Amino acid sequence: MATQKALRFKSDMGIPLYTAEQCQALDRHCIDDLGYSGYELMQQAAQAAFAVLLSEWPNVQELIILCGKGNNGGDGFEMASIAQEHGIDVQLVFAGAIYRLEGEAKLAAEAAISSGLDVISSEQINWYKPNCVIVDALLGVGIKGAPSDDVSALISLVNESPLPVLAIDVPSGVNASSGYVAAEAIIADITVTMLLNKQGLFTGHAPDYVGQVRLANLGIPKSVRTYLEISSRLLNWHSVQQGALFSPRKVTAHKGDFGHVLIIGGDSGMAGAVSLSASAALRAGAGLVSVATRPEHVGAIVARQPEVMAHGVESGQQLIPLLAKADVIAIGPGLGQSSWGQQMLQQVMQSTLPVVLDADALNLMATGKIQHNLAQRISVMTPHPGEAARMLGVDVSSVMQDRFTALRSLSERFNSYVVLKGAGSLMGDSAGIKICTDGNPGMASAGMGDVLTGISASFMAQHLQALPKHLHQVISGAVCLHSAAADEGAKHGQSSLLASDLLVELRKLLN
Structure with a gap:
């Protein structure tokens, strides 16, 4: 039997992740119990998304902002107002009837329209403007099934366009809790997710749609998050190699x-x-x-x-x-x-x-x-x-x-x-689940x-x-090492990657 002395393992390793329902509950908690204004949170979300947009596309001259009827659409209306203030042209598109808007989304739409912006239909969009970026604010975290036919048609147009895409909170059509895509979904270059990292953005179908994921906490203190139980955690090789698994012999x-x-x-x-x-x-x-x-x-x-x-x-x-x-x-x-x-x-x-x-x-x-x-x-x-x-x-x-x-x-x-393999492999049991972010399509x-x-x-x-x-730390280490070795091997090409190539990379990573 092996006689190595038991080592200390961290149990809270990894970035906390939450379900869509938990994110909605935190939003309500901030508004109902902590005195935050829902409209102010919407404004902060729009500001955060706009800041990411400028950092990624500093030469942007025009935005196509696609808004839905919920609060996600409200974020889009607010972003349209901000863009206009900065001298950026806006094609403001609303998938629905303005008069049906309610709450903060209605306030945001009224502010955008009163500033002089016109709302256009999807048929009026010019998809071929230079230095133009599409902003997806169609569907938020509440979606569970397939989008409606009119939204699906608009999503198809976005995905056929050559323009880059920034998604607010979650790419429309992606389930923020599971990562499942029932039909059509926006293929984003960057997703700016609000308040909390949603677990569905990192597994299932989602990795094909989210691009880079950036978190905007909207100024909500970390202490407020203790209101929620962590649903899962995000791990990679960099985080697990700091643990007790890899102590010197x-x-x-x-x-x-x-x-x-x-x-x-x-x-x-x-x-x-x-x-x-x-x-x-x-x-x-x-x-x-x-x-x-x-x-x-x-x-x-x-x-x-x-x-x-x-x-x-x-x-x-x-x-x-x-x-x-x-x-x-x-x-x-x-x-x-x-x-x-x-x-x-x-x-x-x-x-x-x-x-x-x-x-x-x-x-x-x-x-x-x-x-x-x-x-x-x-x-x-x-x-x-x-x-x-x-x-x-x-x-x-x-x-x-x-x-x-x-x-x-x-x-x-x-x-x-259980290790459920695939893009964003899951590792866990009834006590908790972790997601590995390492890995690439060459592993297929x-x-x-x-x-x-x-x-x-x-x-x-x-x-x-x-x-x-500490079985979960041991297997998390194995999964992340395996995927990181594949990433190293894929530097020479994904399509030609072989399982045996990982054996050389294992030695490099472990030493």
Whole structure:
């Protein structure tokens, strides 16, 4: 067993994130209980968005400001007034009837119109003005489904335009709580989000739409935010590498201090997956790594990575002595769903060692044919949305509509810590969720998940003393390291990025 001394871990690591409903509740709290003026907050939001606009596009000469009927549209009307005061021409577009506006949005619209601005229809927009920027203030954080037909048509025109786009609070059409896009959504270059960072801006479909995200706190003190419980947190490699996971090793350290990982997989024709996972576990710092695979794969695995102890196994019974020597198990890379893979998983479920489950281990569990004992052990599952959907008995669209709920459902159903992979990977359980902001589209290639499985098992083996209390820090570190390594590799090109490229980058980042 690994004997490394337990280290101190920070539990509040990462930037706090909130749901749309929480942001609306904070807005009401500021107005109803703390004496803030709703109209003044709207003015401050417009000022903040305008300041970001000038910093990003200092030569802007004209704005196309698209306003909706809610307070988000009110922010747009206020921004139109500010722009006019600064001598910037404005095409002010309202998707609706002015007389139907209410509250602060009505006040903002009246102020803009009284200053001499004309409200035009979408048909009157000139999309080809030089030094022009589009401002999206159509739909705010309240949207849950698809935009109306007229708004969808306007969103399509924006996305077809060559002009840059600044979105106020959230790009119209993006769910601020989940990151789901039901139909059309504005593709922004910059999103200036108000009061609080919304968790939906960093995961799901949202990364394709939000561009750079800037927070404007509108002068509300940080102490006011304690009114809300944090919904999730935002992490990246820079933040996690400051933690206890990456403390220097003792001078007297030996390989037994850093755990023994057993990786099980590699059915016929799939040796590469388990080999990648084993190499990643070694590069991530595990003291010992063994592989249990089909006998015909042993020679190739050892030739590729001689530090791996590779064993050919034909049955679950042959796995028993290997399990007895391990500290952490990883099962799934190249496992397959044949009788061989089923035997391997069944035998693993007789053990109580910490386990990482990926790929076909998850697909086999989704069939319900293999009984698991995950309530009696530490376990981590690393599904992509398709695997998560199979395990929950739903379609992929249902998972994507609310990745946060899907993760919690998986965690509760299988008593596991869950990494729901994808853009803005989620990591967590019922106690809390974190989002990794590292990563890039080049990771959409074979073997990336196998590398993550190896890193995760390696970190668990090196920090056994910290489990289960600090499992979330351990796995967050693994996920962010994996994604940061992919970002380093992608500097040479995303489309040509291979999973094996990450192995070199792991060494650089860890040292």
